[in-house]
Amino acid sequence: MAESSRITARDGVRADARRNRERVLVAARAVFAEHGIDAPMATVARRAGVGVATLYRHFPTRDALVRGAFAQQMETCARALTEALAVPDPWQGFQHLVETVCALQREERGFPAAFVAAFPESTSEHAQYRQRAERDFTTLVRRAQASGALRSDFHPSDLAVVLLAHCGLVTALPDDGAASRRLVAYLLQSFRADPVNKPLPPPTALTLRSFPIATDSPQG
Amino acid sequence: MAESSRITARDGVRADARRNRERVLVAARAVFAEHGIDAPMATVARRAGVGVATLYRHFPTRDALVRGAFAQQMETCARALTEALAVPDPWQGFQHLVETVCALQREERGFPAAFVAAFPESTSEHAQYRQRAERDFTTLVRRAQASGALRSDFHPSDLAVVLLAHCGLVTALPDDGAASRRLVAYLLQSFRADPVNKPLPPPTALTLRSFPIATDSPQG
DNA sequence: GTCCAAGTGGACGATTGCTTCCACTTATGA
DNA sequence: TCATAAGTGGAAGCAATCGTCCACTTGGAC
The missing domain is CATH 1.10.357.10 (Tetracycline Repressor, domain 2)
Structure with a gap:
């Protein structure tokens, strides 16, 4: 927590954005494990506690999400x-x-x-x-x-x-x-x-x- | 062709119904081979040249169709x-x-x-x-x-x-x-x-x- | 040929998932 | 503290598919 704000600023990404990205990846792994990689994007978003728009911002396609995960x-x-x-x-x-x-x-x-x-x-x-x-x-x-x-x-x-x-x-x-x-x-x-x-x-x-x-x- | 009408009558199934059933099975194998067993039911019906209702009449669920095929x-x-x-x-x-x-x-x-x-x-x-x-x-x-x-x-x-x-x-x-x-x-x-x-x-x-x-x- | 039950087709409402859009929130730098 | 641009949430518009319903057609018994 303490480190992230500085590290984050360095690459021009807001701290909350970076945090959300991680939450999405964690959620994606969990959901994919449970329902397969065809699980609805919205399920991943909900699990991560973010809106779908946030998910799409970070991973524009399902493929990108899978690769990221x-x-x-x-x-x-x-x-x-x-x-x-x-x-x-x-x-x-x-x-x-x-x-x-x-x-x-x-x-x-x-x-x-x-x-x-x-x-x-x-x-x-x-x-x-x-x-x-x-x-x-x-x-x-x-x-x-x-x-x-x-x-x-x-x-x-x-x-x-x-x-x-x-x-x-x-x-x-x-x-x-x-x-x-x-x-x-x-x-x-x-x-x-x-x-x-x-x-x-x-x-x-x-x-x-x-x-x-x-x-x-x-x-x- | 010649045989089917008598054989058919015997089990109380109309000849055209039996014929359609076969056409559906042939179509299902073709479509499943091409698009996988999750292909839309309507695709199978179209390929068989029958309506969806006919397909559902013969095979009420996708599972039944797959087993039949x-x-x-x-x-x-x-x-x-x-x-x-x-x-x-x-x-x-x-x-x-x-x-x-x-x-x-x-x-x-x-x-x-x-x-x-x-x-x-x-x-x-x-x-x-x-x-x-x-x-x-x-x-x-x-x-x-x-x-x-x-x-x-x-x-x-x-x-x-x-x-x-x-x-x-x-x-x-x-x-x-x-x-x-x-x-x-x-x-x-x-x-x-x-x-x-x-x-x-x-x-x-x-x-x-x-x-x-x-x-x-x-x-x- | 006539009749009727079995069989048929396709339209329809419901459901589910995708993706975009826009008004709102918030981190950050000054 | 303030300004602002980056980031966010959720609703709305689409598209695909499902499975049912009902008016119509047709095979086959007589």
């Missing part, structure tokens, strides 16, 4: 890649990256949807960031392959496969994360050049009641 | 389970099941969403079907484990994990199916008791441009 998570992803490259053992670096990103998706409800939504867009300004991420990840893959731990036919695009599949899982089943951990364990195992059955995290509590194989064919 | 696929799933139990080699039966269901999800756009949507609902009438499916699948798993091909810590609930993850992938990336095939290959491999790196289907054409790791942190 999950910018922190996106940064954590980016950091995980840097960290992964710094790990001495290439396989452990690779594993670290996959596990970190999946853990983020598992823990912050709403983030997976934002993640997928952000997908098709390889727009101008971010293109450079993406290119760098792509290059870095490819480096990580090559190193892990050279060390003999990562199977040689793993392709960098497989990361997208893993992440999208994982997003789908945690979105469909926002449970305690058991399913997510199990999927990640299975996949990491099959990425090894020398696959060995290691112990898995416990299975989900889900019964197979889930399996909608049963046709309601006598369609009543 | 994909009943065939659901039946194919059920049949795959029966077939799988009939395959002499238990592992091949298991593999057959997973691959068949995933292939269905991959090929019929809109079906995966319907599949996931059908999920939480373990309603009364279908409960018995599901229970049977669950029991049969558990049998399949036990047999494959007894034969030594399926890892012993595979849990029947892992099927739900696979299918939901796969749904998420094909929903996010309705491409040519390369990603789907690759995921399935990875997973089946990690389900083996004696994992061995077999050749994978080719990777997706996706570049990693997809990876939205790059934060747009200088949020402009």
